[in-house]
Amino acid sequence: MDLIHQLPDRLLFAIPKKGRLHEHCVSLLKGADINFHRYNRLDIALVKNLPIALVFLPAPDIAKFVGDGNVDLGITGQDMVEECQVTDKVDQIMELGFGCCKLQVQVPIKSGINHVEELVGKTIVTSFDVLAAKYFAELDQEYLTDEEKADGKKTKIEYVSGSVEAACALGLADGIIDLVETGETMKVAGLKAISTVLETQAILIRNKNPTNPSLVSKITSRIKGVIAAKKYVLLNYNISRDDLKEATKITPGRQAPTISPLENSNWVEVQSMVGKDDAAEVMDKLEEIGAKDIMLLKIDNCRV
């Protein structure tokens, strides 16, 4: 296995090596027909059917490496792009709809603190020290007195690499800045959120000057297709021509529904893309106006 020597001609595409984003990314690649085999414990995998090498990296490194141009393309969190300060160096191609959470300022419920300005001058523990420092620098500017500023007083930002939620209970912090998805971790740790620094989700990013722009475009449109396919389903049903006008109002399609005549009858078959979240409601309405044989079909991939 001489992977390293096979890399120079390949586009490098970085994928989170573990954690929440990893499985989503693997299924996205599969949907985009990017086929690879990853050997156990190896963080590089050659794509079998395209000149691409996948590199499996921690999410923060992906933002940095794509920004610095070591890697052409990557999937990471929007929070990481901000935290690594590479917003000017990468193109944020598209939001991917997973890894959705909020970066929030949290305090112990028992602290009696309700507003973020009450933390000014105190100690904040976080894994997002760059974003935390920016956030509190503005608050310091607004809420510290001139005397305090002259004395060099600042909100203290301490970095920890994980288990941020334990910091207040351990007496290390007055508040924390951490990600919140379900709120379960925050609740169990006896914390509450008092403000949101940013909302984030997974994102596809590319370096501003990728090595092979046409391959980047090809991968991008394939991934766009997989993401779009997740948002839509295909509805297929039969309806009398008398009710067709009403039916096409219910299922106008993205451009227009496809209508095919049924042989020897006054009925037609209609096919139309429908938003996944609206599908049940749309089926109810079609049934109400007399549509028959209503079928909902999953879309594996599409270009819309």
Ligand SMILES: Nc1ncnc2c1ncn2[C@@H]1O[C@H](COP(=O)(O)OP(=O)(O)OP(=O)(O)O)[C@@H](O)[C@H]1O
């Ligand atoms: N609880 C969460 N819910 C949704 N997305 C999250 C959550 N935690 C982290 N993320 C997203 O995943 C990215 C990577 O986070 P991280 O490196 O902590 O990996 P992880 O998936 O949390 O795995 P682990 O912490 O177990 O290594 C974050 O920058 C954020 O965009």
Ligand SMILES: O=P(O)(O)OC[C@H]1O[C@H](OP(=O)(O)OP(=O)(O)O)[C@H](O)[C@@H]1O
């Ligand atoms: O709102 P919730 O659904 O509970 O998710 C939020 C938790 O998830 C992340 O931690 P993770 O599990 O990644 O552990 P870590 O602190 O080791 O990164 C984050 O840092 C929070 O602690």
Ligand SMILES: [Mg+2]
């Ligand atoms: Mg984590």
